[in-house]
Amino acid sequence: MIYIVIPVFNRKHFTKACLLSLRKQTNQNYKAIVVDDGSTDGTADMLREEFPEVDVLFGDGNLFWTASVNEGIKHALKLGAELVMTLNNDVETAPDFIENAYKWAKVKPEAVIGALEMDAETREPIYGGEIIDFKLNKVRHMLQELPKEQQHGIHRVSQLPGRGLLIPRVVFDRIGLFDQNNFPHYVADYDFTHTAARAGFELYCNFDAKLYTYPEESGERKNRKKKSIKNFYNHLFDIKGGGNLRDFTRFTLKNCPKPYIPYYLANGYARRIFGYIIH
Template identity: 35%
Template sequence: MKIWICIPVFNRIEYTLKCLASLQVQSFRNFQVVVCDHGSSDGTTATIQAQFPDMVVLNADSNLWWTGAINRCLAYALEHAAADDGLLTMNNDNEVPENYLQNLAIHFSQFPNSIITSVIHDISSGKLIEPGYRQNWFHGTAYPVDHAKQHVVGYPDVIAVTHASGRGTLFPVQVFRQLGLFDEIHLPHYAADYDFTFKAARAGYPIYICRDCQVFSYIQATGIVKVLNRFSLSSFVNYFTSIRSPAYLPARWWFGWHNCPKWYFPVYFMIDLMRISGGYFKIFIKPYL
């Protein structure tokens, strides 16, 4: 089994090089990195080709955003992958320990025809920030799982979840060949990963998060931090209207409509709107609490 590692990149070459360096020293060696540089202006393509010549670099336009860029990587991998290979999605601000791919491959073989995803740690503090979640549509939110109480019998590091992010998720090739790629039309930057994994789960592909598959992420480099640079009316508007923001209303509407039970969608969307509105103010108030 070969792992095809798909990474979209837009500038931030300093993060990209650290990410690729952490992959270069993996104990599991049967992998191929595929990067999509969608419009970088910092010499990303040339730098990667010079320092990591064995990695594939695709070039595309800057209007792709995250979803379009990851789809270009996935499409390339699907053209070259064997039926038993896995496609791993990552971000360029992620770093992983040396046994990361090995642990993913072990769980991938333990749970065939399943999606295997990773826990996320803040790279600056080491704090676990995403342990895995199970969605509750009626409450309008996702609840973190408890690995001590909810793990799969016989597998203390593995627990079933309802969806997964694109930061360290390994998919069977067949998932994309059956369902297509991520929705880059309606979900150009955020929620396409969650949307696709909900879709895959409905199609019969279980999703498992593994505590020994750890991704370390530069949380302060995320899009939401750059959108919320100050407390103001324009910042509040950008919070809901910027494609870079996870609160981007058109994407949240589509995501809910596509995945929530239709009869409950109006209630869910109102709950979600209230929750993310409160989240805006919490971001600025939290340092003073």
């Protein structure tokens, strides 16, 4: 069974749509675990009344993404989980999502496997995994490199986000949980996958497992749309800031090969500061 951990804070309409999409799966061999970190919009009541099959854990509003996910993972592991998946609540799953997750997990039982992300509005693919080159400070996007006819099956990558991330138990046994101390909200997923890769686990993006996402709903997208001094500060320093300099620095020092750290940091700082202003 795949234990699916979904951290939530308000936005119950997204949580409901996500869980309803899971109910439509061709393979129902999964268990959903929702970690509600202090929602005030009736999320808890909705889950209790409409989704009694879901395990619900509660936080006090201070867990943020990483600690919420870790609480859900610990619960899953206590229940005997051999496969855990992290999933954001603002996504919907294609009907064969779980079926195709199992398909490739059987082929690569100790690999960490991500999902193909599709725009929920256009139904066009928008993310298929990345390969990072620390030396050149470049990120190669698999969707841009793979011909259309090859955009199926699994493809090797070097980092993955936490949306639809399938993780075998053996990975947690070897490297532990997500690093909530250094990365309380953003970057923890990329850090985790880099840590897993250094420990010898392969990373793949599963182009057959499709998620439908709403990119315009991300806090960082909204932050950039309404530019102001306050939002610029939040972008660089807030715990939910997409360009958080502290998180980026910690990620670099932990994951970038030492010879490339100075250039990678300088380039990254410039992109986060000036990129917000220009774009």
